[in-house]
Amino acid sequence: MTLSAEVTERVAPKKRRRDLARYLYIAPATLYVLMFAVVPMVRGVWLGFTDTKLTNPSGGRFIGLDNYTSLLGSEAFWNSIRTTILYTLVTVIGTLVLGTSAALALNRAFAGRALLRGLLTFPYAMPTIAAVLVFIWIYNPSSGLFNRVGRVLGIGEAGWLTDPEYGLASVLIATIWKVFPIVMLIVLAALQSVPEELREAARVDGADALSSFRGIVLPHIMPTLRIVALLMTIWSIRRFEIIYLLTGGGPVETTNTVVVSIYRRAFSDLDLSTAAALGVFGLLLSFIVTVAFFIIETRETRKEASS
Amino acid sequence: MNLKLHRGLAATATFCLIAGLAACADSGEDNQDTSDGKAAGTLVVANYQFLESGRGEALWNGLLQYESANSDAKLEQSASPYLQYVDKINTELGAGAGPDVFVIQEAQFATLAEAGLLATLNSAVEGSDITDLNSGLKIDGNQLGVIWEQVTYALIANKNVIEDAGITEMPTTVDELIAAALQVQERTDASGFAVRHLMSEFESWWMDYNVWPFGFDGAWSDGEELTIDSPENIAGLEAYKAVYDAGIMPLGDDASTYRTKFKENQLAFMIENNGATLSFTSGGAITGQDIESSPLPFEYPGQHQRIVLAVNANSDNKALALDFIKWFVSPEGQTAIRPGLGASTLATDVPLGADFEAANPWAQTFLDAAATSRSNLIPGFETETKPIMQVIMQAVERSITQGQDPAAALAEAQEQAPAAVG
Amino acid sequence: MTTITFSDVNKSFGRTRVIEHFSAEISDREFLVLLGPSGCGKSTMLRMIAGLTDISSGEIRFDGTRINEREPRERNVAFVFQSYALYPHMTVRQNISFPLIMDRFSKWYHLPILNSIMRRLIARRPDVREQVEQVAKTLELEPYLERRPKALSGGQRQRVALARALVRDPVVYLLDEPLSNLDAKLRSQMRAEISALHRRVGKSFIYVTHDQVEAMTMATRVVVLDKGRIQQVGTPAEIYTEPANVFVAGFIGSPPMNLIPMEVGAGVARIAETGARTSLTPPVAEGDVLLGIRPERLSLTRPDEPGAVTAYVASAENLGGETVIGFRFHDILDDTVVASEDPGGTHHARVSGAPPISVGDRIGLAIPADGLCWFDTETGLVLKQSSVVEA
């Protein structure tokens, strides 16, 4: 009895110190995010239960679930949820495929590779507004690049930003173009962990490019791809500038994602509380994706660990 | 020891963060009145127009004359690009911050006034020559703003283009307009006609769009109830749709694009406001002499866009702000900003300069329109104008891009609008 | 000159107990091998000595001083990892000199940025360079000093890992399956090298492996571990000839010791399966026991030879100089299932040369009277071996 007490006493201080040190590594980032993101977020979520106006952000009254029930009953809301999901799906798939293949293509050494990498990061390095302006111009029905090329090739023209048939596609093209380099960057970094000798071995064995990718490269970059996919999804759900500036949610609401309607509600209608309620639904969407991700992630990590 | 060390590392980072935040938590700059009671200090003025090349400088220099009128005052610009100006002012004022003096659109004025964020200007405008038009900015007997400028709408044409097309008379009806535009497109490689039609330009589109229903004596409300699907409004949308479908418009062009086309002799007709029209006279292929103007091709008058100068109720230096407004509505102040504001109607009746008139013969049509033009705000729903207009413009969009019947589209909007009003 | 003492060391991860009641003492200059199947807790044990894993209860003492709470470097141990754990971004020289540099670091050198400057400065000191080159020479690494680990072969990396351990003057060297990533030929070469190193440095080595050959060839003493418990401690010879229980008997040797179920009645031992009577003297008078006998102690005779037991050949592997015969006590043609894994089914005999037998043959096996082990069927523990030997 006395012995064990003595033992605990001697172990404890050292252990406690070490534990404390652990927290100190994570504390700065945590405090930081608490202050600049979580506090505003909590405030934002709270607003969803009030009738706050933008012109008087602190003067709202608590009105319970009214904002939510009225949203759930509106066709426009469900339309924006559908649009968000569609926009997100296509963006994620498009950027992942494009970004990964770009990274693979640029991972091998060849002359002028660095320059090409530079070129391929241009879209991401560019202010969104610049990308938007050039795409508006490219989409211009009479003098835009697309329709001019279309006319030259005889495949006709389209109202890229005016025709409800094309609106979302136009926004998606611009988005994927703007965003895919970030996938390329991250995958390029991840590719460096694929042992060179493994890939060499695969090549000598005569494995064709695809099966060498699937069998050797893909497993190595899979954890990275998963996290990139998650980030892409979450970023797509909340992407705002490029959509809003290109189409403002039109034509005929075909690009009116949840976040675009949040902005319209908050700043056009000055209705901060409905915007906040919408925001909660947006968060919910991201939340579901994240939880799904973590479930997959744990399963996969376990699989990797056991194999 | 290593524990201490890495703990120290982490602690340092935390400390830097907190210290950084705390250090800058207190930097209040204050203005004070001079002892003789005269207003003094620095006044922050916000206006997106300051950033416009040419006009911006003229306006700012005009305002700077206040510094010579009150030697204790200093003006400072709060800059914000046009694109996000409204949102920024709303965010700032809502948080009790923001510039001392600023310009705002009439719709925004209504909401800010309702929220009590605008200071009363009664003492500043007392005894001034401000016109009756300013009485719309009086709420419950308090003057909460004065007109900065009021722009009106007219039909304008590029003389070079229409002469090439053999058109000598300005159209006076929608049908004539379509015919003339088609004639232009047949005989030249220019487009016939352009107006806004893109949802990405909603913030301006809805204000521009009102010429169509107003031209048929339409109104979005009778002062009590919304009347979105009234026959007049339907007629207005039908006319707009007819023009849209007539193949005379460069569809997909945003305003910036078709306006530049106009400047480059690639567009014949526009329904425009005088502010935009003035901007065509510089930096392009045409001068003021190349622009023809005529009243809107409708039976009834159009609307105006009113830009209001107001004072922040939370300003640290209201006395100075009021002194500034007092100067602004004086003949001295009004003359100072006239050159920058072209053919707009101002808070007082200040004549256009003779030089300006000679260079811009198109201007008078716009000034004449001011006598009968109507407000863009929806009577009885002033502060909810924008959400309602959002619903309406969505209906308009459905009608033109998906061919929905105008009556049905507006009926749908009439149904949806109450929800938007909340 | 350090003695390492373990008193009732326990370790559990959550509810799983990986080490139970580990008590032992390691005296100076020992080459102690911790031997056991994977998951037996031997690596955990080594990591606890190094200080990489906390001890749940009990004590580890270096020369009587409790070191449970000490940081690894305060314990002054050297550790060779199974994966070598070289620093991939450092050259061989930097890898080897790293522990020397760390020894020469004062506390404040560890400040970020300063630490990399100081590292470079100290690496240039003549004493450090000399020591590194000395070790490199010993391990024939001199030509590779400026290479990075990626450009080395497996054996070279292994040597770098050893060099990094040797360059210091620790109280004990801890080696965690250091040879498991090498091919067979290289492995036997490295076994010899490590043994030679042990003799030269004159310090204790604690060596973890699941490979009994390594244990047998290198150890001065072996600790056999299973399921977190010490099964036996002894010299390689003791472990081999006198296993303390059926686990050790079955774990050591290839093929392992035969464990033949016997029935003892009235002092006579019969093979349980066939009831064949033997002339062996069992340690008990009555009951079921297991007879343990090394395959090489059995010799081939004609069937029905007096004193021999009869068996049937289940397999015969000619290894060149010798043949391993798998046998059963019943005709294998009667078997419907091939149960070669069943210890009760097939036993082994190792005989020299290549006797002319084939599968299915009926043979006789002579069991010598000495060098046998008897185990309790229930507990698996050895039964009074000495009395048997006397008999």
Next chain:
Amino acid sequence: MTRVKRLPGIAARALVVGLFVIIAGLPVYWMVNTALSTDAELYRTGQDWWLHLERLVDIPGTLSTVPILKWMTNSAVIAAGTMTLSLILSVLAAYALSRFKFHGKGVVAFMLFATQMLPEALIVVPLFAIFVSLGLLNELYGLVLANTAFTMPVAVFILKAAIDKIPHETEEAARIDGCPRSSQLTMIILPLILPSIAAAAVINFFDGWNEFLFANTFIADAEKWPASVGLVSFIGQYGTPLATVMAAAVLFTIPAVVFFLVVQRQIVSGLTAGAVKG
């Protein structure tokens, strides 16, 4: 033999690379092309397919009316500040998340992730109030602080994934060798995750460089604008000088790309190059 076998592969790769050059490069080319076109060409005759490089000399003149250098300096300060602060915080946090067990780890990880879910439109109003009370308005470092909150978590996840891949033994070896925790991080871990640090640095730098909404809302002084806001200021109420904006946009993009080109060597070489050398 092998060379012959590989030829189709090389051709295929050239095709893929070419495709990417077109995908990524075409809009960029069109931007440059537009920047070098006159209004008359843009709106009347249609711009030429090829570049009027001779007009490059006119660009400085067109942009001289705005403090373009000042804006770019501001952007650089914001981007560099955001990147630095965010890397410091994220290295510590990623290390802790990857290597330590502690209470609330899941909560912290989720909280970091949650920052990536927040729509700016929702956050900007409460954040503005925080900025007012902290007096951070109209300050470049205020923007650095705000940006970091949203860029840092991305860096954390990239770096955590990288640290996860480093075997624990490497640090344990260092621990045995007498290297304390803080130096294990700086002397062992950091060099090994350099490619990921570089990737995170680029992403954070770009995010800081291009951030618009916070800069626009929190900065009232045009002298303190970053390039992104400056660019938007070309968009006027009545028109946008397209060629000028495009010229400015390309100009604004170049420093970011140059930064990438400097750093990219780390992203893709780091260890591999060092290992093969010698």
